[in-house]
Amino acid sequence: MQLLWLRNDLRLHDHPGFRIAAERGEPLAVVYILPDHWLTPDNNGLNRLGTIKARFLRATLINLHRNLNSENIRLTLISGDPVERLMECYDREPFTLLTQAAQAPEESAWLQAISDKIPTTTYEAMTLFSPEQMAPLTNTGHDDSPALWPKSFSAFRRQIESRLALPVAEPLKTQNLRLLDWLPGWPGNLTWPDDCVWPPHQGFSLNGGEDPGIRWLADYLWESRSIQHYKTSRNQLTGLKYSSHLSPYLAWGALSPKYVWHQILKYEREFGSDEHSYWLRYELLWREYFHWTLRLAGDRFFGQREVPIAHQERWQAWCEARTGIPMVDAGIQELKQSGFVSNRLRQNMASYLIHTLELDWRLGAAFFEQHLIDFDPASNWGNWAYIAGIHGMTSSDAGAEQMHQDHVFDLNWQLEQYDPALKHIKMWLPQLGDLTLKQIQSHQQGSSLIPNYLKPVASLPAS
Ligand SMILES: Cc1cc2nc3c(=O)[nH]c(=O)nc-3n(C[C@H](O)[C@H](O)[C@H](O)COP(=O)(O)OP(=O)(O)OC[C@H]3O[C@@H](n4cnc5c(N)ncnc54)[C@H](O)[C@@H]3O)c2cc1C
Known part of the structure; x- marks a missing residue:
């Protein structure tokens, strides 16, 4: 059996994990594990999953669950310590694990602990570029530091846009899976914070999930064509379409960045590229820059997590x-x-x-x-x-x-x-x-x- 552990790649389109699973052809189960420490307050009283964020995640998972269901795949939702839960399951019935490569150090530690015991394959689903494409910039020097990594976003962008001139990989086509199953004996009980209700407010409100994300992008680019004023409106403080509002979908992986990028290129082929469409891609490169910087810097990126409060x-x-x-x-x-x-x-x-x-x-x-x-x-x-x-x-x-x-x-x-x-x-x-x-x-x-x-x-x- 193979187990696909989804984390922030909560979609079906452009998903290497589903493609690998389909190619291997073994029975597949799909799981999402809500790390329970996300709900535990730290010394400063902060947790990692506030009510509204939890609500958005829940909507994203419900949408994914429905989409998987229509392909006869069951999504198992559980909570707990991801490493412990996966080990327990493995002891019951061995599997090979498929999951996204680590972005933050916490995830690296999880994957390290898991792969010591469980055969694990990772894939890339969060970024525009692949590690191979990034290799010329990320290779470490003799002291283990990434000597060539640009020290600023501008330097990074210049290298990406001109020196390396890397093409962004094409998104994968949606795959049809042949063999489907679900995790036997797993409790499908994920407990959400009780107060996960959407309070009435006047601000921005989007539904979580892959389908709403794809619809939102289509509206932004093709229907309302709000991209036409992106560069001039992106600094506004109120409204829905002054900027793309794609970030909640990208963050949970409900939208693939490569899919978004190629939709913008398609828009440019149809209507011509201008400063607005260029600038939207420019901002997506900021996301890319921070992503790869985090991967390289690991813990150095955060410093100690709990800091004293001066005032x-x-x-x-x-x-x-x-x-x-x-x-x-x-x-x-x-x-x-x-x-x-x-x-x-x-x-x-x-x-x-x-x-x-x-x-x-x-x-x-x-x-x-x-x-x-x-x-x-x-x-x-x-x-x-x-x-x-x-x-x-x-x-x-x-x-x-x-x-x-x-x-x-x-x-x-x-x-x-x-x-x-x-x-x-x-x-x-x-x-x-x-x-x-x-x-x-x-x-x-x-x-x-x-x-x-x-x-x-x-x-x-x-x-
Ligand atoms: C203090 C601070 C904290 C932030 N925290 C987050 C965060 O947790 N998650 C997050 O996605 N963005 C974060 N940003 C970046 C930025 O504010 C949001 O990406 C943006 O406001 C999202 O709205 P949008 O999708 O309409 O952006 P648009 O202006 O439409 O940009 C398109 C996409 O480009 C990317 N992008 C744009 N600006 C940035 C940026 N400065 N850094 C990295 N990527 C960018 C995002 O993926 C965004 O969806 C933060 C910025 C600041 C100043």
């Missing part, structure tokens, strides 16, 4: 959306209620936590990890490290190599640029409905406070 009061204020900075509080409200925040606001929130609240960037990253429906270890921790001015390769080294310049955002300037009518703030903090931009800016800077709003726990420096 407890400020941290509490952040967690409860009570910083007294309306732009940030609105972002935290949106994040907690919808599981999503625009890229521009994420950058501003991160900058405020790191550079004004002077809290450790890893607290902010862990907070985002709990809530984001598009959480992806590489993109999340990579972007936080970037705004903290730390190169992902060296983040935990004692003498962490600082970038030349920290990425500090001027929130009042950003607010004026990207939310001059205060649409976002008023959506998430309706009690501030009558205020003007100038009043909010003065309050955020601490120069003239709004009477009925929280005093900033840390005011912005003068613009």
